[in-house]
Amino acid sequence: MARGARPARGPAGVLQAPGVHRGDPGVHRGARSRLWGVRRGAGSRSFSAWSSACAGDPRRRGGGDMEVKDANAALLSNYEVFQLLTDLKEQRKESGKNKHSSGQQNLNTITYETLKYISKTPCKHQSPEIVREFLTAMKSHKLTKAEKLQLLNHRPVTAVEIQLMVEESEERLTEEQIEALLHTVTSILPAGPEAEQQQNASDDVAMDEEDPA
């Protein structure tokens, strides 16, 4: 079976021990009554009909499959994910021993790689106050949620970058508005680690140029 081994509790378990199901989990009650329904009218029905009836609908069985209720409940900014993963890392470091069990290896890998990726972006230095300030400042520019998110994640510094991220920017924003937007973005959002490096490098170059003078 594609889903792999399941604990040996299947439909048979549900039938044999109805007393186990207290409370009102919709799925369990539904499954039981459906199976009982089949049984009651099952005078002439064969065992195979009953077993195929209960095996047919995986959602009605004991625990059921994993179900995705909403594949797009909310958009997360890179900073939020960075914060979450850093907190998770702290928590796991404190709790100590079980990080290296084979089951946790996947979580370790993905956490490490994602943190490494986000640390190279400007999102590393953001904070909830900065994000709030940014969103308040963005209200006047009338941008969609996706555009604001991209501006927050990338921190564009040139007009070209703004044109890429904002749809139909030529029609919606005039040059002054683009300049104003750039100014808001660069003033509110902190620069990334790369930009800092470049800044240091260009400072060194400037200092060297002054020396012969």
Place this chain on the structure above:
Amino acid sequence: MFVLVEMVDTVRIPPWQFERKLNDSIAEELNKKLANKVVYNVGLCICLFDITKLEDAYVFPGDGASHTKVHFRYVVFHPFLDEILIGKIKGCSPEGVHVSLGFFDDILIPPESLQQPAKFDEAEQVWVWEYETEEGAHDLYMDIGEEVRFRVVDESFVDTSPTGPSSAEAASSSEELPKKEAPYTLMASKRLEREGSPPPLWGAGVAPGCSQSLLAGCALPSLEPHLEERASFASCPSWLQAER
């Protein structure tokens, strides 16, 4: 880049973990099941965001473990269409440029989506963008490790659940391993202009710290003399816009 996905699942806690707090055990189990895995039509799962609701836990006959239905939210990597992302070139092949984000590797920029004109250099196995300027053509190589900015154009999910033995298996020999398909692939484009608008002038995009790679990240040692060119390009956008 990241979205929150609400899911429901039944988590099985074995009896030897009953002494731990239920929430912690469930969080660990969910992470063990989903972290770094691709869920079909959803995306690459990163980590658990929070547990919204815990229903009653049941113990079934024949199995001493408890089964709890959990409603939770998970952080999933699922970029939206037309999102701009920054990644590193992992390699080039005739199929296109393979880009990686570190935690996600299956991003492909097909040749048609590269800035034209582009050609594949067989000797070095890299894609080259032949950039025309007044001074002449410059070949900008897409080397491995260079940072590139790209736009997500398409995504494809492949259901990689194992299938049963097929009758065709007798035909294929045992030496042939089944082709491993990536469960989640992104198609990207380096033509970052939107439909109908003229391409932005790349030189203008090159500012200190800007990772619009081809000019900034190019590993050509002769890049330094081109620095003067960058300064002149920076004045171009207004010229371009005036033309429109």
